[in-house]
Amino acid sequence: MANQQISRGTTPGLSVKKSLRPSGLEPVLFHSFNTVFMICLVLVTLYPFINTIAVSFNAGNDTIRGGIYLWPRVWTTQNYKAIFASGTIYDAFWISVARTVISTILNIFLTTMLAYTLSRKDYVFRKPITIIFVLTMYFSAGLIPNYFLIKDLNLLGSFWVYIFPTMISAFNMIVIRTYIGTIPESLLESARIDGAGDFKIFMRVVLPLCKPVLATIALFVAVGAWNSWFDAFIYTSSKQSLSTLQYELMKLLSSTMNSNSNPNVAAGVGMDRDSAKAMVTPLSIRAAITIVASVPILVVYPFMQKYFVVGLNVGSVKE
Amino acid sequence: MDETLGKETVALHPKKRKKQPITWSLIKNQNQLIWMSVPLLLYIVLFAYVPVWGWTMAFQNYRPGRSFSEQEWVGFKQFKFLFTDDNFLRVLRNTLAMGMINLVLGFVTAIVLALLLNEIRKMFWKRIVQTISYLPHFLSWIIVTGIVATSLSINDGIVNIVLMKLHIIKDPILWLSEGKYFWGIVGASHVWKEVGWNTIIYLAAIASIDPALYEAAEIDGASRYKKMRFVTLPGIKATIVILLIMSVGHVLEAGFEVQYLLGNGLVMDWSETIDIFVLKYGLAQGNYSLATAGGIFKTVVSVTLLLMANWTAKRLGEERLL
Structure with a gap:
């Protein structure tokens, strides 16, 4: 990769740079333009989010009147109370949490374990297993055959349909394998001399050393699991007890979108009857669920920023 | 670089061992x-x-409940039907159109944004803008389409309000009810969600450009534009080519969630993609054979595109993707 180039010392050039930097109108104009552009970008990115927060804290019957932009007009926490008082959404929240946690742990553990075995150049089955996994990045059997597989495995309407089909990702495996390749051979060798078996080396040496790359990939896997709704939609939609937060949100979305002109029509969707007071409308409930569904991720990702590029490094994807 | 070289020499010995039975x-x-x-x-x-065994369904007149040997084999009938079916040709057009729009818009916006972000002098502000621009990437399409629908809404949607305040339009537009806007909306939604995220790889590539090149350009009196044009862009050319080729391989994959969630009866002719076609015919109507045939077509085209992409990348002397 080109970005492995080490930047040379810049000190000699620095003085030259300062004296030769073009002065005049152009830089000022450019930087004003750039600043304005960045402010617009930030506004366009954040406004819908702030607006959703405002709506989620605004009384539902007041939101219908319109004119909520950055700040709630009739402040209330009723929308959030309604979500957590509602059995369906409360359950869906915990199903989402459970699938995210279990998926992430299993996926990271199994993918890293596989990556370790395939990073061992002396492993007898290294070649065939690598090829079989890499090929899965190229094709997919498609929706219908996969549906039949899940049906034949008796996973329709089961919690495990959220976990099993996504336990290993070939792409992540290659990223992790490349990272394991950077671990000094001597470290593994010394563990071997101390009498550790391969599994022990994996658990005690490789896993701890892979923490930075695993943190990033865990974030990607967790976000994927938390955000997915399609599996709930096609595999478990007949079982309300297995519904996820995103799927509940999707049902609310379609009900509010189709009744855009009169949000009252769909009142009661996703809520228990007793909590469906006049103050709470599908629109405001949707805003509150949107916030609940996005806050967990938004709290975590800024801290992982410096590792993001690891997971995206195309150069590392090579056989 | 030295590191990889070292490993290559170490790897020579196990290579000999590999030849052992x-x-x-x-x-x-x-x-x-x-x-x-x-x-x-x-x-x-x-x-x-x-x-993949299920692909046999595409060559049958599949009826659930019958055993494999009892199924009626029909050869390529399903595929022939697909390519004479107006419905399928339309979803094919939609898939390709939206795939291409997303590809072009996604590339241009990400590269431009990366170049502009790179010009922010204060590290602190650069970080802040970057962090904020990554935010939508982590939201699900459910949430994003909810936001898009709210923003485009006729009553109180921010897009209509801003456009009316700027006197670009007189009356609010029903954005999601007219087919002609749909592709643009999908493209814009993709840009909103992914543009910040897509800059990461370009910024990494820009950061690896030798600063001496910029210094030399400055001494030669290059303007900011010239430095972008003759130093930065050539510096990230390899990255652009690789990503472009890879995206071409995935062009058919650009269509399910947004289209499914934002689409409605009024814009159906513009919004439905191959994946939605498969879902509709397969799971909703039980025409498994036709749906599978549609799915196979998509997979085969995708794999072909990916292999061609790989081959092209190799030909151009860039690093292989796989």
């Missing part, structure tokens, strides 16, 4: 490695390869 003692020696990987191999075979 697989012996029982070797397998016994590596039994832990085998236990750690072979069950996972069986897992992937079950979940990724076994379903």
Whole structure:
């Protein structure tokens, strides 16, 4: 990769740079333009989010009147109370949490374990297993055959349909394998001399050393699991007890979108009857669920920023 | 660089060993490695390869409840039907159009944004803008389409309000009810969600450009534009080419969630993609054979595109993707 180039010392050039930097109108104009552009970008990115927060804290019957932009007009926490008082959404929240946690742990553990075995150049089955996994990045059997597989495995309407089909990702495996390749051979060798078996080396040496790359990939896997709704939609939609937060949100979305002109029509969707007071409308409930569904991720990702590029490094994807 | 070279020399010895036949003692020696990987191999075979057997449905007149030997074989009838079916040709057009729009818009916006972000002098502000621009990437399409629908809404949607305040339009527009806007909306939604995220890889590539090149350009009196044009862009050319080629391979994959969630009866002719076609005919109407045929077509085209992309990348002397 080109970005492995080490930047040379810049000190000699620095003085030259300062004296030769073009002065005049152009830089000022450019930087004003750039600043304005960045402010617009930030506004366009954040406004819908702030607006959703405002709506989620605004009384539902007041939101219908319109004119909520950055700040709630009739402040209330009723929308959030309604979500957590509602059995369906409360359950869906915990199903989402459970699938995210279990998926992430299993996926990271199994993918890293596989990556370790395939990073061992002396492993007898290294070649065939690598090829079989890499090929899965190229094709997919498609929706219908996969549906039949899940049906034949008796996973329709089961919690495990959220976990099993996504336990290993070939792409992540290659990223992790490349990272394991950077671990000094001597470290593994010394563990071997101390009498550790391969599994022990994996658990005690490789896993701890892979923490930075695993943190990033865990974030990607967790976000994927938390955000997915399609599996709930096609595999478990007949079982309300297995519904996820995103799927509940999707049902609310379609009900509010189709009744855009009169949000009252769909009142009661996703809520228990007793909590469906006049103050709470599908629109405001949707805003509150949107916030609940996005806050967990938004709290975590800024801290992982410096590792993001690891997971995206195309150069590392090579056989 | 030195590191990889070193490893290559180390790897020479195991290479000799690899030529040895697989012996029982070797397998016994590596039994832990085998236990750690072979069950996972069986897992992937079950979940990724076994379903391919279902492709046989596309060559049958599949009826649920019958055993495999009782199914009626019809050859390529389903495929012939697909390519004479107006519906399928339309979803094919939509898939290609939206795929291309997303590809072009996604590339141009990400590169421009990366160049502009790179010009922010204060590290602190650069970080802040970057962090904020990544935010939508982490939201699900459910949330994003909810936001898009709210923003485009006729009563109180921010897009209509801003456009009316700027006197670009007189009356609010029903954005999501007219087919002619749909592709643009999908493209814009993709840009909103992914543009910040897509800059990461370009910024990494820009950061690896030798600063001496900029200094030399400055001494030669290059303006900011010239430095972008003659130093930065050539510096990230390899990255752009690789990503572009890879995206071409995935062009058919750009269409399910947004289109499904934002689409409605009024814009159906513009919004439906191959994946939605498969879902509709397969799971909703039970026409499994036709739906599978549609799915196979998509997979085959995708794989062909990816292989061509790989081959092109190799030809151009860039690093291979796989």
